[in-house]
Amino acid sequence: MAVSLTGEESLDGPPISYNAELERIEIELLLEGLFRHYGFDFRSYAYASIRRRLWKRIEAEGLSSISDLQARVLHDPSAMERLLLDLSVSVTAMFRDPGFYQVFREDVVPLLRTYPFIRIWHAGCSSGEEVYSTAIVLEEEGLLERTRIYATDINDAVLQQARAGIFPLNRMQEYTENYIRGGGKRSFSEYYTAKYDGALFSPSLTRNTVFSQHNLVTDRSFSEFTVIFCRNVLIYFDRDLQNRVHALFYDSLVTLGILALGSKESLKFSQYEACYEKLHPRERLYRKVR
Amino acid sequence: MPYEIIVVGTSWGGLAALRELIGALPAGFGLPLVVVQHRHKRSGQLLPSILQDGTHLCVCEAEDKAPIEAGNVYIAPADYHLLIEDGHFALSTDEPVRYSRPSIDVTFVSAADGYGEHSVGVVLTGANADGARGLKRIYDRGGLALVQRPASAESPTMPAAALQSVPQARALSISEIAATLTSLPVASARHSEIR
Numbered sequence: 001m002a003v004s005l006t007g008e009e010s011l012d013g014p015p016i017s018y019n020a021e022l023e024r025i026e027i028e029l030l031l032e033g034l035f036r037h038y039g040f041d042f043r044s045y046a047y048a049s050i051r052r053r054l055w056k057r058i059e060a061e062g063l064s065s066i067s068d069l070q071a072r073v074l075h076d077p078s079a080m081e082r083l084l085l086d087l088s089v090s091v092t093a094m095f096r097d098p099g100f101y102q103v104f105r106e107d108v109v110p111l112l113r114t115y116p117f118i119r120i121w122h123a124g125c126s127s128g129e130e131v132y133s134t135a136i137v138l139e140e141e142g143l144l145e146r147t148r149i150y151a152t153d154i155n156d157a158v159l160q161q162a163r164a165g166i167f168p169l170n171r172m173q174e175y176t177e178n179y180i181r182g183g184g185k186r187s188f189s190e191y192y193t194a195k196y197d198g199a200l201f202s203p204s205l206t207r208n209t210v211f212s213q214h215n216l217v218t219d220r221s222f223s224e225f226t227v228i229f230c231r232n233v234l235i236y237f238d239r240d241l242q243n244r245v246h247a248l249f250y251d252s253l254v255t256l257g258i259l260a261l262g263s264k265e266s267l268k269f270s271q272y273e274a275c276y277e278k279l280h281p282r283e284r285l286y287r288k289v290r
Numbered sequence: 291m292p293y294e295i296i297v298v299g300t301s302w303g304g305l306a307a308l309r310e311l312i313g314a315l316p317a318g319f320g321l322p323l324v325v326v327q328h329r330h331k332r333s334g335q336l337l338p339s340i341l342q343d344g345t346h347l348c349v350c351e352a353e354d355k356a357p358i359e360a361g362n363v364y365i366a367p368a369d370y371h372l373l374i375e376d377g378h379f380a381l382s383t384d385e386p387v388r389y390s391r392p393s394i395d396v397t398f399v400s401a402a403d404g405y406g407e408h409s410v411g412v413v414l415t416g417a418n419a420d421g422a423r424g425l426k427r428i429y430d431r432g433g434l435a436l437v438q439r440p441a442s443a444e445s446p447t448m449p450a451a452a453l454q455s456v457p458q459a460r461a462l463s464i465s466e467i468a469a470t471l472t473s474l475p476v477a478s479a480r481h482s483e484i485r
Contacts, residue, residue: 012387012396012399013399013403013427014403016427016430016431020403020406046373046375046380047375047376047380048373048374048375048380048400048404049373049380049382049384052373052382052384052396052400053384090383091383091384091385092383096369098332099334181332232381232383234354235354235370235380235381235382235383236382239355242355262354263367264351264352264353264354264367264370264381265353265354265381266353266354268353268356269354269355269356
């Protein structure tokens with residue numbers, strides 16, 4: 001957690017005297033600068049959360065205004081890399097929302113069995129927790145062999161982590177509990193080897209996985225998928241960008257393909273609600289029907 | 291001062307306190323009430339349904355990008371931070387703040403910065419200090435700061451910390467808080483902007 005110079009914990013916001021309208025102008029200028037100079041387009045991110053992340057970075061850099069941060073990241077690519085991590089990393093866990101994985105196993109796996117070949121896209125996979133979680137489910141259901149998984153993220157550094165398949169050992173108790181609640185059929189420890197403070201997951205889980213950089217904001221569809229996972233990624237986007245990404249997902253799904261969103265995300269506020277039917281009353285699993 | 295939003299933070303003992311507070315608000319209550327209650331990350335829809343039983347207001351979990359409407363009670367979903375933007379919610383799975391997600395401070399700060407003097411912060415019973423910094427932010431932005439009188443709280447730590455952080459906050463019983471909220475001047479609805 002960021003600690004300010006006065007020893008007070010950060011509020012992840014500006015000082016109370018900061019002019020709110022000026023702050024918005026500065027943030028828009030900064031994001032415009034990042035786009036034009038580096039090509040990373042955060043201009044349509046949800047304002048409240050990007051603002052919080054920017055102030056965290058300002059504090060960590062020992063700066064005091066958005067404009068200071070703008071000057072630093074435009075002139076210092078290493079500062080840009082740090083900011084990129086702040087802005088693009090989503091914090092997640094293996095088998096986050098175990099109920100989701102249970103429903104995936106019970107309701108989605110039977111549908112997937114009807115396909116001779118399955119293509120899955122993890123859009124915004126971050127450090128890969130979800131990629132490994134679903135690979136484990138598919139392995140246990142005997143489907144991994146005929147599945148090709150594309151795991152993409154805007155950030156190459158987190159993709160490296162995902163590719164390596166090493167997760168913090170101190171999270172394994174939580175993940176084991178999640179795995180069991182999510183309907184896991186084996187002993188979770190079969191899937192990893194503990195080494196120092198890391199848990200190295202079996203490379204065979206990702207034998208059919210391609211990790212690759214893809215930017216949901218600016219890049220196009222690259223294939224047709226049976227299932228698209230995009231859980232707790234769109235919450236960082238504003239509604240306009242959410243709609244654009246939903247268009248991309250719609251174009252990238254086969255008819256009757258499945259879209260998996262985070263448990264508090266919905267299609268209700270998008271233009272694509274009518275194109276999908278809900279597969280489950282509680283979990284956000286949708287099937288493209290038209 | 292017309293108000294537009296009420297944010298309520300509570301932890302240990304919060305269920306009973308929230309039932310009493312929300313149960314005392316009249317049908318047709320003119321402001322949205324946003325509740326951050328610390329709870330286990332796997333706790334599901336139980337809290338909204340228990341609270342719904344005791345009120346005519348509509349109680350639901352806040353969803354990403356859902357518009358904020360007057361007279362509704364929104365509960366911060368477990369394991370997410372709840373941010374408030376111009377007229378709608380934005381969720382975040384960023385790191386817990388002081389071990390909490392949802393964090394009361396995070397929601398209060400976003401309400402304070404987004405709504406300023408049109409915001410009301412209420413800190414109820416709890417066994418930690420979450421909400422103290424956020425309530426100060428609301429007060430510093432000209433909003434109204436209310437705190438459950440520590441002696442009347444199941445767990446006085448959180449209200450006491452809030453009062454230490456904002457000595458000017460009004461310390462009231464829950465029924466007094468409900469009466470105060472009911473008598474607040476209400477601003478005309480702010481329409482959610484689509485950005």
